[in-house]
Amino acid sequence: MNNKSIGKTLGRAAGFFVIMSLITGVIYTGVCLGVGQLFFPFQANGSIIDVDADGDGTADARYATLLGQQFEDQDHLWGRPTNYNLSTFTDDEGNPIAWAGPSNKTPADEEFEELVAKRVEAIRAAHPEKGDKPIPSDLVTVSGSGLDPEISPAAAEYQVERLAKNTGKSASEIRSIIEACTEQPQLGILGEPRVNVLKVNLMLDGVLS
Missing domain, CATH: 1.20.5 (Single alpha-helices involved in coiled-coils or other helix-helix interfaces)
Incomplete structure (x- = not known):
């Protein structure tokens, strides 16, 4: 050539x-x-919700409905366990950078078994009225992303009595809020029904309608 x-x-x-x-x-x-x-x-801009908690016309907080956020108090719906990590990465100023991912623990691992057992114990302690009723698995296991913002309708229903007891709302009001925050499978066939935990809690707080 x-x-x-x-x-x-x-x-x-x-x-x-x-x-x-x-x-x-x-x-x-x-x-x-x-x-x-x-x-x-x-969705393209991060599914951000600005919350004006004190009613002064300015946003006091911003929430992303696509990211799982940990709620542990008695008057809020609990989501899937998250797997936040703040100790691995930092920015140029030394501030921690949050990231999340799967735990990579196998169900055959004793550590995984102990971790799930602790979560089960905490769930049962917060819901004594449920007795030995099986706990939906998504309340005690981390999702593949580590930041799943949604739970199954069964996991939300499991918490209705606790929420009614601690929020002053009736069980039917709680179920109506959960239903309003439930997304159905895409095109009716893709995926499963799922409840957005953040939206439910903002509605329980009265800052989202």
């Missing part, structure tokens, strides 16, 4: 690289961004 052929080949390769970079890095990204902002702006 002579120098002319090599130059021609390199030119074509460089041109192909530029074209594909524009298609995949600019055009494709721009189309996805545009479609997201046009049709799904809430």
Whole structure:
């Protein structure tokens, strides 16, 4: 192959690289961004909820409905256990960077068994009226992401009596809130019904309708 052929080949390769970079890095990204902002702006921007707790017209807190947040008090719905990590990474100023992921503990591991047993004990202690009724597994196990924001309707129903006792709301009011925060399978067939824990708790607090 002579120098002319090599130059021609390199030119074509460089041109192909530029074209594909524009298609995949600019055009494709721009189309996805545009479609997201046009049709799904809430989800595309992080599914953020601004809460004005004191009613002064300004947001006092921001919540992401796509991230699991730990609730442990008696007057809130409890979600799946989360797997936050604040000790591994820091930013340029030394501040901890939060991240989460699966625990990678196998059910055959004694440590996993002990951890789940402690969670079961805590759940039973908070729900004595349930007796020995089986606890939905998503209340005592971490999800694959470590930050699952949703639980099954069965896991939400398990907590209704506790919430009614501690919030002053009736069991039917609690169930109505849970139903309002329940998402059905996409297209009716993809996935399972699921309850967004954060939305339920904001509605219980009266800051979300």
